[in-house]
Amino acid sequence: MEQGEGKQGPSEEAILAALRTVEDPDLRQDVVSLGMIRDLQVSGGKVAFRFVLTTPACPMRSEFQRRVEEAVRAVPGVESVEVKMDADVRAHSPLSGPRPVEGVRNIIAVASNKGGVGKSTVAVNLAIALAKHGARVGLLDADLTGPNIPTMVGLEQGYQADTGLVPVTCYGVKVVSIGFLLRPGLPVIWRGPLIGSGIRQLLHELPWAADGDLDYLIIDLPPGTSDAPLSMAQEAPIAGVVIVTTPQSVSLEDAAKAVTMFEKLDVPVFGIIENMSYFLCPHCGERTEVFGHGGGREAAQKLGLDFLGEIPLDVQVRASGDEGVPIVEREPDSPVAQVFMLIAERIAARTSVQGFFEETGAG
Numbered sequence: 478m479e480q481g482e483g484k485q486g487p488s489e490e491a492i493l494a495a496l497r498t499v500e501d502p503d504l505r506q507d508v509v510s511l512g513m514i515r516d517l518q519v520s521g522g523k524v525a526f527r528f529v530l531t532t533p534a535c536p537m538r539s540e541f542q543r544r545v546e547e548a549v550r551a552v553p554g555v556e557s558v559e560v561k562m563d564a565d566v567r568a569h570s571p572l573s574g575p576r577p578v579e580g581v582r583n584i585i586a587v588a589s590n591k592g593g594v595g596k597s598t599v600a601v602n603l604a605i606a607l608a609k610h611g612a613r614v615g616l617l618d619a620d621l622t623g624p625n626i627p628t629m630v631g632l633e634q635g636y637q638a639d640t641g642l643v644p645v646t647c648y649g650v651k652v653v654s655i656g657f658l659l660r661p662g663l664p665v666i667w668r669g670p671l672i673g674s675g676i677r678q679l680l681h682e683l684p685w686a687a688d689g690d691l692d693y694l695i696i697d698l699p700p701g702t703s704d705a706p707l708s709m710a711q712e713a714p715i716a717g718v719v720i721v722t723t724p725q726s727v728s729l730e731d732a733a734k735a736v737t738m739f740e741k742l743d744v745p746v747f748g749i750i751e752n753m754s755y756f757l758c759p760h761c762g763e764r765t766e767v768f769g770h771g772g773g774r775e776a777a778q779k780l781g782l783d784f785l786g787e788i789p790l791d792v793q794v795r796a797s798g799d800e801g802v803p804i805v806e807r808e809p810d811s812p813v814a815q816v817f818m819l820i821a822e823r824i825a826a827r828t829s830v831q832g833f834f835e836e837t838g839a840g
């Protein structure tokens with residue numbers, strides 16, 4: 478009788494050897510070496526373990542589950558396999574650079590070179606999508622002069638004017654906007670240096686992690702190459718930035734400008750999202766490319782960046798934003814909400830990969 482067979486069941490070593498044949502295609506290492514297998518229990522022919530992903534929004538979740546189950550089942554003597562899928566988001570902690578934000582594991586910024594392309598819409602829906610995937614998420618409105626986030630999450634401008642600014646939980650996301658502090662109708666004028674100290678305070682002086690670490694803090698930036706992205710990059714380590722474009726505004730030149738700026742600031746660019754990419758008829762589902770389409774993908778290709786996805790022009794996206802219940806919350810099963818969920822997975826995966834290779838120095 479061969480070792481590992483019979484009543485005693487397989488050995489732990491045999492199970493681990495089988496699991497070592499499963500690789501993470503992004504991190505290019507096997508799942509045992511990556512520490513993804515925890516609490517392995519082998520008793521007789523029964524095998525149980527936790528499979529710990531680097532993000533709850535992992536696009537490979539079910540694929541991983543299928544592959545590890547299959548690998549273990551093939552070991553002689555195995556009668557049953559019980560895999561508990563779990564996730565533990567690792568902190569992005571580069572060796573040098575700005576001071577991390579306490580209790581915040583990864584900061585992801587949403588930027589664009591032009592105004593009105595849908596950064597805030599993307600930021601708020603992305604944050605809610607990540608939370609729906611099971612992550613702990615914050616959202617910081619870094620637009621200090623024209624904050625839109627209060628409207629988008631359905632909170633009144635200035636409602637924290639008397640109590641002071643603290644993160645407020647909306648749709649499972651901890652939200653901060655200077656708009657909560659400012660009563661409506663009062664214009665704010667910030668001088669350059671004040672933007673810097675404003676951003677610093679928003680990042681470092683608020684109790685972001687009062688109820689436990691945040692896996693992701695999404696930062697909604699104002700458009701262009703203003704003081705805000707600069708200050709942000711100086712004040713905190715940014716895991717990566719996503720650049721939003723629209724088909725009518727996108728030009729290679731525009732996207733390149735934003736990319737160059739972030740490269741200069743040493744902030745990795747995760748890729749490009751094309752917003753208002755096509756029109757999906759709410760009645761018949763037909764797809765119309767109103768402004769032409771594909772510019773975002775082309776720009777990404779030419780710049781050697783990932784194309785993270787295309788979001789349709791959808792009247793429900795605008796309406797839900799205006800009404801304070803973002804589409805991912807209001808219609809989670811709608812096609813456009815599903816697009817946001819998918820983009821959130823891609824960004825979460827990119828964040829894991831970025832952190833991993835920064836730590837190991839490989840890649």
Ligand SMILES: Nc1ncnc2c1ncn2[C@@H]1O[C@H](COP(=O)(O)OP(=O)(O)OP(=O)(O)O)[C@@H](O)[C@H]1O
Pocket residue numbers: 589591592593594595596597598599620625698699700752753788789790791792793794795796798799
């Ligand atoms: N996919 C979409 N479909 C329909 N309307 C959209 C879509 N994305 C954004 N909008 C609408 O376009 C307008 C601008 O969007 P948003 O405020 O998110 O842009 P922004 O880039 O943050 O703008 P700013 O540069 O002023 O900060 C809003 O009215 C929003 O509801």
Ligand SMILES: [Mg+2]
Pocket residue numbers: 596597598620625697698699
């Ligand atoms: Mg905005």
